[in-house]
Every structure is written in C-alpha cells, then in structure tokens.
Amino acid sequence: MTQVIQVALPVPLLRLFDYDCSTLPARGARVRVPFGKRVMVGICIGAAEQPQPYQRKAVLEVLDEQSLWPEHLWQMLTFAADYYQHPLGDVLQHALPALLRQGEGASYQATTLYQVTNAGAAQELAPLQRAPQQQRLLATLQQRALLARDIRIEEFSASALKALQSKGWVEAVTHVPAADTQWGFKIAAEPLQLNPEQALAVAAIAAATQPRPYLLEGITGSGKTEVYLQAMAQVLREGKQVLMLVPEIGLTPQTLRRFQQRFDVPVVMLHSALTDRERLDAWLDARAGSAAIIIGTRSAIFTPCANLGMILVDEEHDNSLKQQDGFRYHARDLAVVRAQLEQVPVILGSATPSFETLNNALQGRYGYLQLTERAGLAKPAKHVVIDMKNQPLKAGLSKPLISLIEQQLAAGQQVLLFLNRRGYAPALLCHECGWLAQCRRCDAYYTVHQGDKQLHCHHCGATQRLPQQCHDCGSTQLVGRGVGTEQLEQTLTELFPAYPVLRIDRDSTRHKGSLAKYLEDARANKYQILVGTQMLAKGHHFPEVTLVALLDVDAALYSADYRAAERLGQLYTQVAGRAGRASKQGLVVLQTHHPEHELVQDLVNNGYGHFARTALHERQLTQLPPFSYQALFRAEAQHATAAVAALEFIASYFNEIADISVLGPLPALLERRAGRHRFQLLLQFQQRGLRAQVLRHVLPQLEQRAELRKVRWSLDVDPQDF
Numbered sequence: 001m002t003q004v005i006q007v008a009l010p011v012p013l014l015r016l017f018d019y020d021c022s023t024l025p026a027r028g029a030r031v032r033v034p035f036g037k038r039v040m041v042g043i044c045i046g047a048a049e050q051p052q053p054y055q056r057k058a059v060l061e062v063l064d065e066q067s068l069w070p071e072h073l074w075q076m077l078t079f080a081a082d083y084y085q086h087p088l089g090d091v092l093q094h095a096l097p098a099l100l101r102q103g104e105g106a107s108y109q110a111t112t113l114y115q116v117t118n119a120g121a122a123q124e125l126a127p128l129q130r131a132p133q134q135q136r137l138l139a140t141l142q143q144r145a146l147l148a149r150d151i152r153i154e155e156f157s158a159s160a161l162k163a164l165q166s167k168g169w170v171e172a173v174t175h176v177p178a179a180d181t182q183w184g185f186k187i188a189a190e191p192l193q194l195n196p197e198q199a200l201a202v203a204a205i206a207a208a209t210q211p212r213p214y215l216l217e218g219i220t221g222s223g224k225t226e227v228y229l230q231a232m233a234q235v236l237r238e239g240k241q242v243l244m245l246v247p248e249i250g251l252t253p254q255t256l257r258r259f260q261q262r263f264d265v266p267v268v269m270l271h272s273a274l275t276d277r278e279r280l281d282a283w284l285d286a287r288a289g290s291a292a293i294i295i296g297t298r299s300a301i302f303t304p305c306a307n308l309g310m311i312l313v314d315e316e317h318d319n320s321l322k323q324q325d326g327f328r329y330h331a332r333d334l335a336v337v338r339a340q341l342e343q344v345p346v347i348l349g350s351a352t353p354s355f356e357t358l359n360n361a362l363q364g365r366y367g368y369l370q371l372t373e374r375a376g377l378a379k380p381a382k383h384v385v386i387d388m389k390n391q392p393l394k395a396g397l398s399k400p401l402i403s404l405i406e407q408q409l410a411a412g413q414q415v416l417l418f419l420n421r422r423g424y425a426p427a428l429l430c431h432e433c434g435w436l437a438q439c440r441r442c443d444a445y446y447t448v449h450q451g452d453k454q455l456h457c458h459h460c461g462a463t464q465r466l467p468q469q470c471h472d473c474g475s476t477q478l479v480g481r482g483v484g485t486e487q488l489e490q491t492l493t494e495l496f497p498a499y500p501v502l503r504i505d506r507d508s509t510r511h512k513g514s515l516a517k518y519l520e521d522a523r524a525n526k527y528q529i530l531v532g533t534q535m536l537a538k539g540h541h542f543p544e545v546t547l548v549a550l551l552d553v554d555a556a557l558y559s560a561d562y563r564a565a566e567r568l569g570q571l572y573t574q575v576a577g578r579a580g581r582a583s584k585q586g587l588v589v590l591q592t593h594h595p596e597h598e599l600v601q602d603l604v605n606n607g608y609g610h611f612a613r614t615a616l617h618e619r620q621l622t623q624l625p626p627f628s629y630q631a632l633f634r635a636e637a638q639h640a641t642a643a644v645a646a647l648e649f650i651a652s653y654f655n656e657i658a659d660i661s662v663l664g665p666l667p668a669l670l671e672r673r674a675g676r677h678r679f680q681l682l683l684q685f686q687q688r689g690l691r692a693q694v695l696r697h698v699l700p701q702l703e704q705r706a707e708l709r710k711v712r713w714s715l716d717v718d719p720q721d722f
C-alpha cells in the first residue's frame with residue numbers, strides 16, 4: 001500500500017516535504033525524489049502523520065535499506081537542527097560524505113593497497129641510507145601494508161614508492177576493504193612515566209562511574225597529549241573507538257605519528273587530501289567499528305561510530321571549531337551533546353580554555369583537570385613588556401626588541417615574531433594629500449602586497465595593480481602605511497643579513513605542501529628568524545625558539561567585540577607557549593602603547609588562569625555569555641535601508657516578549673563588504689530554555705514572510721563573531 005512519507009531535503013527551509021512511497025523506508029535512509037524541476041537526494045524522516053490533502057509526487061528510488069546513522073548520532077543531528085534552528089535536511093547533508101550526498105551506495109569499492117613482496121620483506125634497510133625517503137617507506141611497509149590514502153596522509157614520497165616498486169620490493173594489489181575487520185589492541189611502545197598531575201588526570205577519567213565532560217587545562221608543554229594517550233589506551237583496550245577533533249589538519253601528522261608509535265590499531269584521518277572515495281571509505285570504517293581512532297577537524301563530529309568510547313577535543317578554545325556560515329554549529333558543543341547521548345566521556349583540552357568551558361568546569365558541571373607544570377625539562381618563560389610610546393620604530397620593531405633579537409641570534413637561537421597582518425602594508429597613502437586607497441566594494445582599505453605588486457582587499461578578495469599615482473591629486477608620492485609580514489620580513493633581512501628569515505602566512509603557504517615543508521625547515525633550524533601570522537601561533541613545536549615577540553595587538557585592547565579580550569589572552573598565551581620549549585630559558589616580548597592596561601598587566605603578571613577568571617567575573621557583572629544566551633540575526637542587502645528594515649521586522653517578533661533584550665539593528669563591524677550592506681540584531685536571553693522555545697516558535701513564521709524574501713538573512717545561535 002502506498003505510504004506518505006516525510007523527507008528532509010537540502011533546501012534552506014525548515015519544513016519537511018511529503019512524498020508517496022510504495023514502501024516505508026527506514027528513518028535515516030536516503031531517497032531520491034523529484035523537487036521542482038530537479039531530482040534530489042533526501043532523507044526519510046518517517047511516515048507523515050497528517051499528510052497534506054494535495055497532489056504529491058512519488059519517491060523515485062529508496063537508496064538505503066537501513067538508516068545511515070546509529071541511533072545516538074541521529075539524535076544528536078536532530079538536536080542540532082532544533083538547537084541552531086537550521087533546516088534538518090541541510091544538517092543531515094552536512095553529516096554525510098560527498099558521495100553519499102550524491103546518491104552513491106554506502107559500500108566499499110576496490111582500492112589499491114601497497115605491500116612488501118617476499119624480497120621486500122627480507123630487504124635490509126641499511127643499504128638505503130642514501131635514500132631516506134625510500135628507507136622510511138620500506139621500514140613502514142615492512143610493519144604494515146599502506147593504502148593509497150595512507151601514503152599521502154603520512155607524507156611518504158610518491159617517487160620513493162615508485163622506486164621501491166621498480167626494485168621489486170613493493171607491489172600494488174587490489175584490495176576490497178571489509179567492514180568487519182577486527183582489531184586487537186596492542187601497545188606498540190611503552191607509555192611515559194606520568195608526573196603526579198598527569199597521573200591524577202588519567203586516574204580521574206578512569207575512575208569515573210558516570211561518564212562526563214572534562215576540561216583538561218594544561219599549559220603548553222605540560223603533556224596533555226600523554227594524558228590523551230593514556231586515557232585512550234583504556235578505551236581502546238576495551239575494543240572501543242576514540243573520536244578526536246583537532247583545529248587544523250595541518251597539525252595532525254605530528255599527532256598521528258605519536259598515536260601510531262604508541263598504539264598498534266587502525267587510525268583513520270579525515271584529511272583534506274582524501275579523495276571523495278577515500279573519505280567515504282574512512283566514514284564506512286568508522287561506522288563499522290573497523291577504525292579504532294578517528295581524527296578530523298570540526299565536521300568529524302558527525303562521523304558515525306559503531307562503538308564509541310571517548311571523544312577528545314584538542315584546543316577546544318579554537319575558533320575553527322565553529323562553522324561561520326550556512327549551518328553555524330560549534331563542534332565542541334556538539335561533542336559534549338554527543339558524548340552525553342552516547343554515555344561516553346569527552347575531554348576538552350586546552351592551555352587557554354574558552355570562557356564557556358572554564359565556567360562549566362568552575363561551576364562543577366565538568367570535571368576540572370589541571371596540568372600546571374611543564375613536563376620534562378622546560379622552564380616557564382620570562383615576560384617583557386616594551387612601552388612603544390615615543391619609540392622610533394623600524395617596520396614596527398622597537399629598539400629594545402631589536403637588541404633582544406640580536407642577543408638571541410648571537411647565542412645561536414631562533415626567534416619568532418608574530419604579526420597578525422599579512423601583506424606589505426595595511427594601507428596605501430598619498431604622502432602629499434592624505435588619500436588612502438580604498439576598496440570600492442568594502443568599507444576597508446586595500447592592503448599593499450609586494451609579492452605580486454598588487455593591492456588586495458582582505459575582505460572581498462578584490463585585487464588591482466599598484467597605482468603609480470594618487471587618484472585625488474596625481475602625486476607619485478605613494479607610501480605604504482603600517483606594517484605587514486612582508487615588510488617585516490624585508491626589514492629583518494636588512495637588519496640581520498647573516499640570518500635567514502622565514503615568513504609563514506597565508507600568502508607564503510599558498511602552494512600545497514609548502515606549510516609542512518616550512519615547518520619542517522623551521523624545526524630543523526634552517527632559519528633563525530621566523531615571522532608569521534596566527535598560523536604560527538598554533539601547536540607547532542620549535543625546540544630552538546627562545547624569544548617570541550608580539551608586535552602589535554593593541555587593537556584588541558579597545559575592541560567593540562566583547563570577546564576580543566578573551567581572544568587576546570588566548571593568543572598571547574599560545575604564542576608565549578612557543579618560547580623555550582626545550583631546556584633553554586624562553587623570553588616573551590609584548591610591544592604595546594598601553595603597558596599600563598589592566599588586561600596586559602593581568603596577563604603578563606598573573607597568567608591566563610587568573611586573567612580568565614577576572615574577565616569571567618566581568619562577564620557575569622555585565623550579563624554577557626556564558627552568563628546569558630545569545631542569538632544573532634544578520635541581514636545584508638544592496639541598500640542599507642533594506643537590511644535595516646528586514647531586521648526591524650524580525651525584531652517586532654521579539655520586542656513584546658518578556659525576558660529578552662533586543663539590541664539593534666546595528667551595522668556590522670565592517671558594514672559594507674563586497675558591495676553589500678550588513679546589519680545585525682542581537683537577542684540576549686537569561687535562559688537557554690527560553691531561547692530555544694522562542695526561536696522554535698518564531699523561525700518557521702519568519703521563513704514564510706514575504707517581507708524577508710528580498711534580503712539575505714540568517715540566524716546564528718551562540719555567535720562567536722560580530
């Protein structure tokens with residue numbers, strides 16, 4: 001008998017769609033359906049309770065016999081759709097690998113596996129000393145066969161592979177992965193002897209009778225990874241899986257190597273270098289339970305796991321865990337929800353916890369584990385604040401900083417200079433009349449780039465040739481105003497000609513693989529001076545760096561964004577954590593025009609922990625998150641009045657409700673971008689439950705309104721950026 005079923009489709013509408021179907025597919029199975037003039041892949045949600053009395057179209061094909069998702073994950077996905085008031089169809093699509101979104105079968109296909117031949121297995125490694133790439137690859141292949149994807153992720157050389165094949169030591173075989181692969185738990189290397197704080201942390205997690213979230217707050221170099229490893233070991237020993245979220249996949253080869261050295265279990269990495277097919281295979285491995293450890297960036301939180309035992313979120317404060325467009329979810333928050341649904345512990349690790357997580361730990365909602373000492377020999381760094389007022393500057397470098405750099409270099413050590421502004425200069429100025437080159441489509445100045453001799457708008461991506469003359473007065477006296485990383489690099493090369501300078505930013509690492517190579521060169525001490533944007537601030541380990549300097553972070557001290565202080569505290573502490581990781585004394589230098597600023601004083605004198613508690617207290621006094629719950633509507637349009645009118649219309653739905661404060665419409669921090677005017681409306685609630693209830697009630701109504709059809713608008717629940 002024909003059924004009427006509800007289907008979630010990847011369209012920007014909160015509602016579901018009814019279709020006729022000859023059978024009732026499983027909830028969570030894919031169906032192919034006609035939609036307008038197109039055919040779409042949607043997800044069956046179940047039988048329609050009250051089918052609409054109109055002519056329905058019929059399902060063309062049922063693609064899956066069973067749900068694609070285990071029950072707990074399905075619950076998390078439907079929770080997320082409701083919490084973020086985002087269309088369920090779009091949420092579910094997010095949670096699928098591209099091939100499944102396109103309707104491919106949820107099954108393995110044959111792939112290539114590389115393994116040693118008999119000759120290769122017997123081959124000694126020593127004769128390959130001159131070909132270290134071949135040596136490393138053969139050594140690994142003698143331990144385990146590698147899939148094509150492993151070769152790429154683990155950064156083995158393709159030519160080394162060819163060479164080994166032509167020598168007859170390695171062969172490529174066709175391999176059909178099987179979903180039921182069992183892995184036995186084996187420790188490949190002995191764990192380190194834990195220090196007392198680490199031991200306490202591992203024991204607390206192991207001894208818990210009820211799984212719960214933990215904040216693992218450990219200063220840089222305190223050995224958080226060792227705590228992860230030993231906490232994981234217990235989970236893996238029981239045959240359960242570990243899901244780990246990391247902020248940036250570029251960091252994972254290091255992590256991956258440490259995991260592989262420790263555990264002899266299959267690790268799946270959801271790496272950006274995977275093909276769509278490999279991504280699907282990895283997803284199937286995780287869902288079947290044949291992957292023991294799954295590592296990925298934020299979207300990995302949607303990976304199904306047959307037998308999940310623990311979730312780790314490394315650098316839980318990192319902003320990349322929040323998706324900033326479309327389905328605006330926070331992967332850390334969903335990790336906590338998922339862990340609760342699956343009844344497993346979740347460990348949120350950071351040297352600089354987000355205020356949300358810190359507050360949860362301080363209130364006792366999360367277990368609070370602290371590592372306050374550096375593991376091994378490293379000593380804490382010394383802090384120096386340089387007052388820049390009235391200082392002559394060379395490309396943003398003050399005299400005292402230049403002499404500190406000189407001393408470190410002379411002692412044979414590395415220095416790392418942090419400047420969060422790429423390009424040569426953040427503006428182009430006419431020296432005669434004061435004209436500044438401005439992007440035509442944004443409220444922003446062009447950045448001067450020497451690399452390609454162009455002006456770049458960092459907001460809309462527009463570029464143009466460097467002008468020779470002022471557009472206002474025709475003068476040729478055009479000069480860069482301010483300092484970017486290109487200029488800093490150039491000046492440092494002039495100041496210290498004997499020492500090679502390496503610049504790491506988005507421009508210098510545009511080519512694939514170049515970041516990994518630069519980082520390796522930096523670690524190998526091929527460069528004494530490292531210059532970079534916040535790309536350099538993340539968990540990279542440079543053992544020879546003793547001096548770290550932040551050149552210009554003053555803008556954050558007086559920002560309109562209430563999160564700016566939190567970010568500055570995190571950035572300062574993360575960057576400072578790069579200094580003196582080995583046995584040498586580290587030095588952290590902060591240049592500022594506001595040395596007396598209380599934030600600066602608190603950070604430098606008392607450290608992040610104290611700073612964060614003070615700032616949290618202020619948030620409490622001002623009733624800002626995490627002591628209130630926000631929802632931000634954004635609207636943009638060709639004309640400012642249209643965006644404002646749309647938000648005023650939205651505001652009218654909330655103005656009458658008690659216990660909501662409505663702020664706006666106000667212009668966004670950058671009002672005009674790429675030719676569109678952007679405004680926002682901030683709602684603040686005292687209770688999370690009230691927010692959910694109100695949004696659930698209002699959003700479906702808004703989506704029906706013709707008044708809102710002409711502008712682009714969106715909702716951001718728990719917004720991070722303004």
Ligand code: ADP
Nearest residue numbers: 192193194195220221222223224225226375376
């Ligand atoms: P974090 O992730 O907290 O910055 P890591 O886990 O990378 O720190 O540890 C920093 C260094 O200290 C690493 O080289 C690690 O091998 C070492 N280490 C960690 N724990 C111990 C320990 N218990 N004993 C000796 N060395 C340790």
Ligand code: ZN
Nearest residue numbers: 430433470473
């Ligand atoms: Zn001019």
Ligand code: ZN
Nearest residue numbers: 439442457460
């Ligand atoms: Zn622009």
